[in-house]
Amino acid sequence: QLELWSGTERLLTLPAESAGLRSAPASSLDEDEPVLLLVDAEGDLYRADSKSCSMLAQQAQSCSLSCDGSTAVWVDGEHRLHFQQGDAPPVTAVEDAAYSALLSYGGKSLVWETALIPDSGPRYYYLSLDGGQSQGLPADDISPLLVTDSGTVYYVSMRSGSCHLYAWKGGESTQITDCLSLSASLRFNQDGTQLLY
DSSP states (O other), X not given: OEEEETTEEEEOOOSOSOOOEEEOOBOOSOSSSOOEEEEETTOOEEEXXXXXXXEEESSEEEEEEOTTSOEEEEEETTXXXXXXXXXXXXXXXXXXXXXXXXXXXXXXXXXXXEOOBTTBOOOXXXXXXXXXXXXXXXXXXXXXXXXXXXXXXXXXXXETTEEEEEEEETTEEEEEEEEEOTTOOOEEOTTSSOEEO
C-alpha cells in the first residue's frame, strides 16, 4: 500500500491477502509522525505510522482516530466499542449496541451512538476516557457535532423545522441558538473552544 505523508511517499506492507481499504482516518497534528488507521476489505483493522504497521482487531465495522493520533476507537462486528490510547492494550468500553463513535481532538472524550432500535431513534452516550462512568445525552432527536477534551458535547436538535444548537456538559444542556437555519454551516476551532455558525 502506498501512502502519502507530508509530501513523501511511504510503502506500507500489510499482512493481509486483500488490498482493498474501506476506511483510513488519519491524525493531523504531528507532521513528523502521523498515524493512520486502515480497515481492509475483510474488516481487519491496522494502525500504521512511518515505522510500523500492526493489526489492532478483526471484523471492524467503523473506526475513528483522534487528531493527535493518540487514541483509536473502533466498533466490531458484534457492535462492541473498543478504544486504545497510545501503546496501552485495547479496552472494551461498550459490550453491545455501539454503532459509531465521535472522538475529541486529543482523544480524551468519546461520544458513541447506540445501534438503531426499531421505531426509535439512536441514543448517544458520553464517556471520559480518563476515567468515569458513561452518561446519557438528551434523547430527543439530536445529532452530536463535536466533543471536546474537557467533556463538552455540542449537538443539534431538530424542532419545528429548524435546528437548535446546544452545548452539553455534566448532565446539563445550554442552548446556544434557538433558530439555526437547516442550511447553516458550523465550524469549530481545533479544541472546540470557539464556534462559528
